[in-house]
Amino acid sequence: MKRPTVAVFISAxxxxxxxQSTAGQAATITPPILDAGNAxxxxxxxxxxxxAFAALFDEKAIEQGxxxxxxxxxxxxxxxxxxxxxxxxxxxxxxxxxxxxxxxKYAVETGAFNFAFAGAKPFVLRGKYVTVWKxxxxxxxxxxxxxxxxxxxxx
Numbered sequence: 065m066k067r068p069t070v071a072v073f074i075s076a077x078x079x080x081x082x083x084q085s086t087a088g089q090a091a092t093i094t095p096p097i098l099d100a101g102n103a104x105x106x107x108x109x110x111x112x113x114x115x116a117f118a119a120l121f122d123e124k125a126i127e128q129g130x131x132x133x134x135x136x137x138x139x140x141x142x143x144x145x146x147x148x149x150x151x152x153x154x155x156x157x158x159x160x161x162x163x164x165x166x167x168x169k170y171a172v173e174t175g176a177f178n179f180a181f182a183g184a185k186p187f188v189l190r191g192k193y194v195t196v197w198k199x200x201x202x203x204x205x206x207x208x209x210x211x212x213x214x215x216x217x218x219x
Contacts, residue, residue, distance in 0.1 A: 098173055101205055102159040109157060109179075112149035118142030122198055123204040130213055152183040159193075168170060171197040171205070178211065191215045 078101050099119060108117035118141045127135040161175040173195045180188045192213035198208040
């Protein structure tokens with residue numbers, strides 16, 4: 065029997081989160097709330113600040129890049145990005161939210177990203193993403209799942 069792929073797991077997680085919404089209850093998520101989170105994401109990457117970047121994630125968050133195993137937990141995310149920022153630094157970055165659904169506890173955001181990095185080998189990374197945000201006890205929103213899919217390279 066084949067093991068489920070990460071994509072199947074992510075799809076099931078998103079479906080489960082969306083069906084947890086209370087029927088008839090108005091969504092309390094507004095784009096400005098997550099726009100601030102996305103702006104902080106870009107700012108931390110521009111500063112190459114792994115601690116600030118990781119602080120955007122829930123303690124038990126999953127960061128899933130394409131072609132690599134998931135990174136689980138805020139501390140592991142901090143360590144991964146500390147290593148990444150030693151070799152690459154964001155010089156230009158945009159995040160464009162395409163859809164947003166949620167309730168007072170969770171928000172599922174899909175969108176597109178466009179990042180340019182400087183380093184020994186500068187590169188541009190464009191693609192699509194799914195981010196699941198969770199409202200914390202104090203009211204702040206943290207990322208519990210961040211999964212990106214780079215666009216295929218053009219030849």
